[in-house]
Amino acid sequence: MSDYMVRGTACDGELRFFAALTTDTVEFARNAHDLSPIATAALGRLLTAGTMMGPMMKGDDDLLTLKIDCDGPIKGITVTADPKGNVRGYVINPDVVLPATPAGKLNVADALGLGVLSVIRDVGLKEPYVGQTILETSEIAEDLTYYFANSEQTPSSVALGVLMNRENTVRKAGGFILQVMPGFRDETAAALEKRLSEIPSVTAMLDQGLMPEDIMNRILEGMDPVFQEKIPVGFHCTCSREHTADMIQSLSRKELKEMIDEGKEIEVKCNFCGNTYTFSVDELKAML
Secondary structure (H helix, E strand, O other): OOOEEEEEEEOOOOEEEEEEEOHHHHHHHHHHHOOOHHHHHHHHHHHHHHHHHHHHOOOOOOEEEEEEEEOOOOOEEEEEEOOOOEEEEEEOOOOOOOOOOOOOOOOHHHHHOOEEEEEEEEOOOOOOEEEEEEOOOOOOHHHHHHHHHHHOOOOEEEEEEEEEOOOOOEEEEEEEEEEEOOOOOHHHHHHHHHHHHHOOOHHHHHHOOOOHHHHHHHHOOOOOOEEEEEEEOEEOOOOOHHHHHHHHHOOOHHHHHHHHHOOOOEEEEOOOOOOEEEEOHHHHHHHO
């Protein structure tokens, strides 16, 4: 089943929503980086957020970066996304293993610990827009909820989830973002809040066979949801041998010469996808 996200409005435009299925995307990342279950859950949540927040940007060449710097054993997470549904990401420590929470869940909060969530939007200006928030719970979805409320003054509800199989493969992954627009009525807000408190987790609904549209229809029943767009999403890395060669050639002559003098080929590994590019001594000499 191919991953995708949907977006639309409800309550005559007073509410906008994004919902995504990201199972294959997160499984690709798990396999590419050989992630532990906790690392898969943490990266998967942020990848899912990226698939929904990337299309919030307007320009085709805009780029969103979600970055978590933290003091927990996972050490940090980076995700980039574009408006077309392409997303990629990595964790600094992919081998994190921790005991489960008292509820038997993967302990993502302890894997992250204390830290900062940065949302960086590069829209082609001289400097990108950077918004930040302290990790309030380190559960990622709640931290993004705080980010939207405090940095963008947009009351939101964010749900993100990754459900793992016993053999450490991804069973289900996905999420949704609901955002209140100006003019949202108090009585509608109360009804929505009650509805959100009653629904199962997003992964439980996906595991029941519900798709993003079904989840939005369930949450927004009676609020006239209108689906405006459906976008395929997937893990897509922009690295290439040519880009890597350009990066090496941008080094100083001294650094290049030191590599050549060692007399060995060099390998450059992409953090985002794990692809490795090898360059011979002769190629390095040509760059020099």
